[in-house]
Amino acid sequence: MTTAGELRSGKTHRDENFPVASWIIHPRHRGLILAFYNFVRTADDIADHASLDSPTKLKLLDELEADLLGQGAGQREAVVLRNALAERGLPPRHARDLVTAFRMDVTKLRYEDWDDLIHYCSYSAMPVGRFVLDVHGESSTTWPASDAVCAALQINNHLQDCGKDFRELNRVYIPRDALARHGASVEELGSPRASVALLACLHELAGKNEALLREGDALELQVADGRVACEIAVIQTYARQIVRLLKARDPLSERVHLGKAAMAGFSLSGIVGAIWRRATTNAPLSRSTPGA
Known part of the structure; x- marks a missing residue:
């Protein structure tokens, strides 16, 4: 077997x-x-x-x-x-x-609108953040902010890989109504370069995802564990940089991923920023910090 x-x-x-x-x-x-x-x-x-x-x-x-x-x-x-x-x-x-999300991947190839996509993310992405928070003994009151961050990470990935997902799996996470609003078609995702209409659609979704990511800005200050707060800050730093790329570039023909050197730099800035913010705000008492 x-x-x-x-x-x-x-x-x-x-x-x-x-x-x-x-x-x-x-x-x-x-x-x-x-x-x-x-x-x-x-x-x-x-x-x-x-x-x-x-x-x-x-x-x-x-x-x-x-x-x-x-x-x-x-x-x-x-x-x-x-x-x-x-x-x-x-x-x-x-x-x-x-x-459950992976079963949906097998059986559901199209999404109608933003709410339909967020429903998918409630199974495909949000449980990841909730799991990590549970492992650290964090309160479930942190879940709403975590859900926003995790959904934004997932949608970043959908936008980055929209061409590959369509070509290799006939799977499209770009909502039908967003494509229709800009006069773009699903089939255009198979092109080597996005049309003006498709690019406008993708940039609109990237902007919408940026707003979703901001809904989770408070998460690192909501958690009690200093180490997980730093990890969250690094993840959010990566996600913000990827959103910026997606708002300005064509994921069908241009690079919209972070290189190793950039990730190392953003990791450092994320950690330093988190430590500073926790030291200067009323963050929960930290149980541990990197190096402890």
Whole structure:
């Protein structure tokens, strides 16, 4: 039997547009976060696999969820996460929400409007932030700001990869009503360069996403853990830079990703900024900071 892990794309946590269990996070949390990431990455790679048909993808996703819930042990990534969650007394709800999102990826290829896209993000992105906050023992009152940040990160990714998603998966996250409003068509996403109409549509969505990202600005000051606050600040710094690129460039023909050197610089500025803001505002008492 082919296992889910054997279908992995080869992408790891080091290849993402945002840090995953970086050195900023306290070592006691990194193993659990990486177990969560490996489970999610495996499920994501199944949903995106070029040679699997839809029934096979859904069957494998069902097996991952079943093993996560203790109803089997055939998929290693699910068993590792199940055991890691049990050790910390955490439920599997956030991982299960993400599996729901990947089922949607298999069965839902178009989105009607912004609200439809945000509904997808409520399964595909928001549970990630909620999971990390739960791991750190943060209050659920931090969830609304986290949800906004995570949805914005997801939509940044949708805009960055809109051409690739259409060409390789026939999957379009650009809402139909936004395309229609600008007189653009879905088929234009397959072109090597965006038309004037399509580019206007993509830039409008980038601007809307920038506003969504600002809704999460308070998150780093809402959390009690200083390390996770710094990680959030780095993620938000990356996201703001990507939004700027998306507002000015054509993702079909121009680079809209951050290079390693830029990410290193933005990481440093994000950490320094977070430490300064927490020192000069009424942030919650910090339980830990990088280096502690």
